[in-house]
Amino acid sequence: MIPTPDLSHLTSTDYEHVYEPAEDTFLLLDALEEHAGELKEMAPLTCLEVGPGSGCVSSSVGQILGSSTLQTVYLCTDVNPHACKCTRKTGTQNRTSLDVAKAFIDIILFNPPYVPTLTEELVDAQELRGIEGSWAGGSDGMEITNKFLELVGDLLSPRGRMYLVALKENNIPEIQTRMVNRFNLQSTIVLSRRAGREHLSIICFHR
Amino acid sequence: MVRLITHNLLACHAKGCTSNNFPLAFSNVQIEIREAEFNPEFLKNFIPKVEWNALVDTARQLGDTSLPLEQPEMLDEEFLKSLHHVLLEIHVEEGVMTCPNCKHEYPISNGIPNMLLAEHEIG
Ligand SMILES: C[S@@+](CC[C@H](N)C(=O)[O-])C[C@H]1O[C@@H](n2cnc3c(N)ncnc32)[C@H](O)[C@@H]1O
Ligand SMILES: [Zn+2]
Numbered sequence: 001m002i003p004t005p006d007l008s009h010l011t012s013t014d015y016e017h018v019y020e021p022a023e024d025t026f027l028l029l030d031a032l033e034e035h036a037g038e039l040k041e042m043a044p045l046t047c048l049e050v051g052p053g054s055g056c057v058s059s060s061v062g063q064i065l066g067s068s069t070l071q072t073v074y075l076c077t078d079v080n081p082h083a084c085k086c087t088r089k090t091g092t093q094n095r096t097s098l099d100v101a102k103a104f105i106d107i108i109l110f111n112p113p114y115v116p117t118l119t120e121e122l123v124d125a126q127e128l129r130g131i132e133g134s135w136a137g138g139s140d141g142m143e144i145t146n147k148f149l150e151l152v153g154d155l156l157s158p159r160g161r162m163y164l165v166a167l168k169e170n171n172i173p174e175i176q177t178r179m180v181n182r183f184n185l186q187s188t189i190v191l192s193r194r195a196g197r198e199h200l201s202i203i204c205f206h207r
Numbered sequence: 208m209v210r211l212i213t214h215n216l217l218a219c220h221a222k223g224c225t226s227n228n229f230p231l232a233f234s235n236v237q238i239e240i241r242e243a244e245f246n247p248e249f250l251k252n253f254i255p256k257v258e259w260n261a262l263v264d265t266a267r268q269l270g271d272t273s274l275p276l277e278q279p280e281m282l283d284e285e286f287l288k289s290l291h292h293v294l295l296e297i298h299v300e301e302g303v304m305t306c307p308n309c310k311h312e313y314p315i316s317n318g319i320p321n322m323l324l325a326e327h328e329i330g
Pocket of ligand 2: 307
């Protein structure tokens with residue numbers, strides 16, 4: 001068992017502005033824990049998390065990898081400035097939206113805003129840079145994820161992998177087929193779980 | 208935290224800015240030095256990922272001249288220690304990063320770089 005990262009420095013006021021770890025977060029943590037052995041063996045040099053929110057997921061990877069002698073650079077990028085502050089406090093490096101010049105990220109983590117909403121709702125949420133941006137995903141809940149999926153092929157190192165949280169409504173088989181066809185990225189479903197009304201899965205992409 | 212290891216990955220992503228958009232130039236910086244654990248294996252593995260000229264130039268901008276202009280063949284302890292310091296221990300807490308091409312300015316505040324562009328700047 002990997003202990004959940006210590007988030008005791010974050011208060012309920014922080015969670016008015018920043019996504020509080022929930023079922024989707026925990027499913028991603030469980031998937032990473034399931035791959036703990038492989039991840040350690042991989043000895044990743046770089047780990048990029050898009051939308052870290054509280055910073056819980058990257059910190060957890062830090063705990064998984066931390067016991068070995070290797071070292072990893074963690075990059076995090078969130079549109080929400082509160083989330084950047086929280087992530088920083090939670091102990092990883094922060095960026096607000098970064099552009100990586102070269103293809104060499106070993107691990108990518110993304111728990112995106114995946115809830116289907118109207119496109120206008122998504123646009124407003126992105127503009128506000130607040131907590132609404134944690135869930136509003138636009139058409140099929142895929143508008144932000146799709147933008148990012150276009151970049152993954154360029155970002156991932158040859159041995160790299162990406163963990164993505166997705167909802168059944170996001171049409172997971174379509175995502176998987178598209179990533180093979182466009183970028184030759186294979187994928188597997190690591191875990192699936194029902195959480196209230198949401199049916200969540202963790203997809204792991206690799207070359 | 209903007210360490211040089213991260214800075215070495217950042218390019219300008221403003222609309223139409225696709226060449227000569229790296230490395231971003233620091234100005235008005237406030238720097239903090241924080242000791243990090245020395246891990247020679249990590250450094251050796253990371254060297255192939257580094258844009259060497261950009262790293263050396265940027266370190267010099269920040270007043271650190273310990274790195275040779277040419278990446279050495281022999282990775283001795285002294286060199287690795289300098290590299291360790293430059294990549295992992297220099298933190299830019301405040302300042303501005305300017306694109307060498309389009310001159311877009313990315314501010315750094317409380318150690319967090321703001322790489323967001325306004326709507327009309329997004330390509
Ligand atoms: C569902 S929350 C996940 C938070 C955290 N990773 C977790 O698992 O608990 C989605 C996160 O993505 C961020 N986000 C939304 N749009 C983004 C964008 N365009 N670029 C980067 N981050 C974004 C949100 O601010 C939010 O922190
Ligand atoms: Zn530029």
